[in-house]
Amino acid sequence: MSKTDWIVVGGGSAGCVVAARLADPNGSRCGNVTILEPPTNAARRVDRERPAKWLNLLGSSEDWKLTTSENPQLANRALRWPRGRGLGGSSRINAMIWFPPTCKDLQMLVNASGGAWNLAELQQDLNDLTELTRPEQPAWQSEASQRFLDAAKQFGAGAAWTYMRLNRSGRRWNPARLFNETQAGGCIEVQRTTVNRLICKGDRIIGVETYDDQGKNEIFANKGVVICAGAIATPAILMRSGIGPRDQLEKAGIEVCLESEQVGQGLQDHLIMPMIFQVRSGRFPPHPSVQDIARWQTMGTGPLASNLAECGGLFMQDSVQIHVTPTHYLSYPKQADQAYMTLGVNATQPQSMGMLQLQSSNPQVPLSIHPHYLQNTNDRDVTITGMRLVRRLVAETDLSRWIVTEALPGNKRKTDQDLGRAISRYSRTLYHPAGTSRFGATNSSVVTPEFRLKGFRQAWVVDGSILPRLPHGNPNATIMLLAFKAANRLRKLFS
Ligand SMILES: Cc1cc2nc3c(=O)[nH]c(=O)nc-3n(C[C@H](O)[C@H](O)[C@H](O)COP(=O)(O)OP(=O)(O)OC[C@H]3O[C@@H](n4cnc5c(N)ncnc54)[C@H](O)[C@@H]3O)c2cc1C
Structure with a gap:
């Protein structure tokens, strides 16, 4: 005692x-x-x-x-x-x-x-x-994040930015x-x-x-x-x-x-639905190279200083958050021979x-x-609207030329029913x-x-x-x- x-x-x-x-x-x-x-x-x-x-x-x-x-x-x-x-x-x-x-x-x-x-x-x-x-402005950014931020500006709806981080010189x-x-x-x-x-x-x-x-x-x-x-x-x-x-x-x-x-x-x-795109360049290394380690150790920068979820923002009157990662959300850090970007979508105010x-x-x-996820159908509807917004953002900006294909949910999934099924199968907790x-x-x-x-x-x-x-x-x-x-x-x- x-x-x-x-x-x-x-x-x-x-x-x-x-x-x-x-x-x-x-x-x-x-x-x-x-x-x-x-x-x-x-x-x-x-x-x-x-x-x-x-x-x-x-x-x-x-x-x-x-x-x-x-x-x-x-x-x-x-x-x-x-x-x-x-x-x-x-x-x-x-x-x-x-x-x-x-x-x-x-x-x-x-x-x-x-x-x-x-x-x-x-x-x-x-x-x-x-x-x-004292959250920190990151010193390094992946190609995926840079391209997304440019595209979001071009698209003109919503607000996207590089997230500040609880880091000191690139370290947690x-x-x-x-x-x-x-x-x-x-x-x-x-x-x-x-x-x-x-x-x-x-x-x-x-x-x-x-x-x-x-x-x-x-x-x-x-x-x-x-x-x-x-x-x-x-x-x-x-x-x-x-x-x-x-x-x-x-x-x-x-x-x-x-x-x-x-x-x-x-x-x-928050329940996140990953929309995964194969892209033409900027493959994020699943394992750091000797140079990456040295860069991070000496300057706190380079890909090791990335928190993967580098940027994103709020869209559709703040009802949807989009998260950008320079990876295949469902398989990273397994070795991928192609470059991927994920645009994760979630309803910000789940009912x-x-x-x-x-x-x-x-x-x-x-x-x-x-958790009773999606028990209120509004949460699924908002997520579907967010996914459609992502498709428009991709189609109407320079991202369209950089993206090879939508790997998930994939272009063959078109109707609300298709997208709803993809949400059921692939969405994950955002840990909140x-x-x-x-x-x-x-x-x-x-x-x-x-x-x-x-x-x-x-x-x-x-x-x-x-x-x-x-x-x-x-x-x-x-x-x-x-x-x-x-x-x-x-x-x-x-x-
Ligand atoms: C993987 C992951 C990624 C996330 N990413 C982000 C992010 O990037 N940005 C963001 O804003 N949020 C993020 N979050 C959410 C955020 O980290 C949490 O919402 C926040 O840390 C919760 O703070 P808390 O004080 O409520 O609980 P916690 O920080 O979880 O603290 C609870 C503490 O209580 C202790 N504890 C538990 N049981 C007992 C017990 N019986 N007796 C004594 N102690 C006990 C635990 O060990 C723990 O240390 C993430 C969460 C996770 C798990």
């Missing part, structure tokens, strides 16, 4: 920001912070830093290796759902794109707060956060680096352990129960517990603590502490909502994940699960606009699970923004 000022459950994108802010010695520091993050094989691994090699991290010991249930709308496929494990969380294995929330996303958050937040403050928080994370930047970059590190302790459940005393959360190879342990917090275990593990921890839908808790033999119907519900994700189901009170038994313990001002919200776990004192939640809706683009920046705001609030409360 041990005691600290603050417990942060999960040292991922949100957890690192929260810990760094709470322990930041500048201004009024809030006290000592203990981050509880499950152990991983922390051996040095160069692929963790090489942007082009992030796919190698999926399925490794740094990935929770989750799998969804079979999706009836996806030809009964079960999808692999990577989630980062180890300090940095999903920022440790992700594609590093820094996609700041759009104005509509910021407004969505303000609306969800029921007037408790205001736009100007949120924008200021985003500016302050960006000064800390992990948000745990904030501990040293903000001098907070001296007051942060990282314990390599896994949280089973929260410990309540009346309506106060006083600590957590953890488990590891040595067995169970309890850790207590003087000031409070901030839960940042991500969109899957946060609702799992809440449910194992007796906070969740009554029927699920009772089925798993867990005593109900607080009935909260929305815990584990409202699951959203389908899935759910998580607790299987057991045993924390080692994973939740079952039911969210919304499973939403914050808001309504009765059913799990978390208040002050980030407090409803029904309890001394407990706060902030990570992808609290998003009321997915932002239009890649969500990491938005999640880190929520974490930054939550931590600033706690600093004010406790200074």
Whole structure:
């Protein structure tokens, strides 16, 4: 048994920001912070830093290796759902794109707060956060990205740009680096352990129960517990603590502490449909040459510094995001003798909502994940419209002369029915699960606009699970923004 000022459950994108802010010695520091993050094989691994090699991290010991249930709308496929494990969380294995929330996303958050937040403050928080994370403009770009950006300009609809990245000189930047970059590190302790459940005393959360190879342990917090275990593990921890839908808790033999119907519900994700084109030049190397390695090591540039998803943008009044990779999306990094480019299409505001189901009170038994992709037919319709837009963009610009053929879904698939079938067969997760313990001002919200776990004192939640809706683009920046705001609030409360 041990005691600290603050417990942060999960040292991922949100957890690192929260810990760094709470322990930041500048201004009024809030006290000592203990981050509880499950152990991983922390051996040095160069692929963790090489942007082009992030796919190698999926399925490794740094990935929770989750799998969804079979999706009836996806030809009964079960999808692999990577989630980062180890300090940095999903920022440790992700594609590093820094996609700041759009104005509509910021407004969505303000609306969800029921007037408790205001736009100007949120924008200021985003500016302050960006000064800390310092996303980088990439120094190298593939031929595919250059040609796509030129074509998008020529086409004239929508907005496309080179994505900023959480990199430092062409190397992955992990948000745990904030501990040293903000001098907070001296007051942060990282314990390599896994949280089973929260410990309540009346309506106060006083600590957590953890488990590891040595067995169970309890850790207590003087000031409070901030839960940042991500969109899957946060609702799992809440449910194992007796906070969740009554029927699920009772089925798993867990005593109900607080009935909260929305815990584990409202699951959203972006689903990407890859449109793959064989092109005339610019084959992206599946394995770096000696020169590529030297270029990256000395200057942080060249193809190894590519994050593969180099550019893209929002189209059709922001309802569709297009992602550009200089590869065959479904087979890279297997050797390809031809050059390919993929234009991935996804509906930015999916209407389908899935759910998580607790299987057991045993924390080692994973939740079952039911994303319910495409259950709302609007998501399929928007994706089809996006695919047709891509075909027009290709046909009406200089891309048409560079492209040899559309390999997937292929020109023979013409009707909405054909395209719908291709979406069912080939689309994949874009790795953005969210919304499973939403914050808001309504009765059913799990978390208040002050980030407090409803029904309890001394407990706060902030990570992808609290998003009321997915932002239009890649969500990491938005999640880190929520974490930054939550931590600033706690600093004010406790200074
Ligand atoms: C492969 C991949 C690529 C992606 N690419 C991008 C991208 O380019 N741009 C972008 O914006 N977004 C991207 N995302 C999404 C983005 O990285 C995530 O949405 C974001 O990191 C989620 O942050 P989080 O804090 O909610 O959760 P996480 O960062 O996942 O952190 C949760 C932490 O909690 C820990 N944890 C879990 N269970 C427990 C427990 N029981 N006890 C204690 N700790 C626990 C985990 O190990 C983890 O460290 C990607 C995600 C993946 C997986």
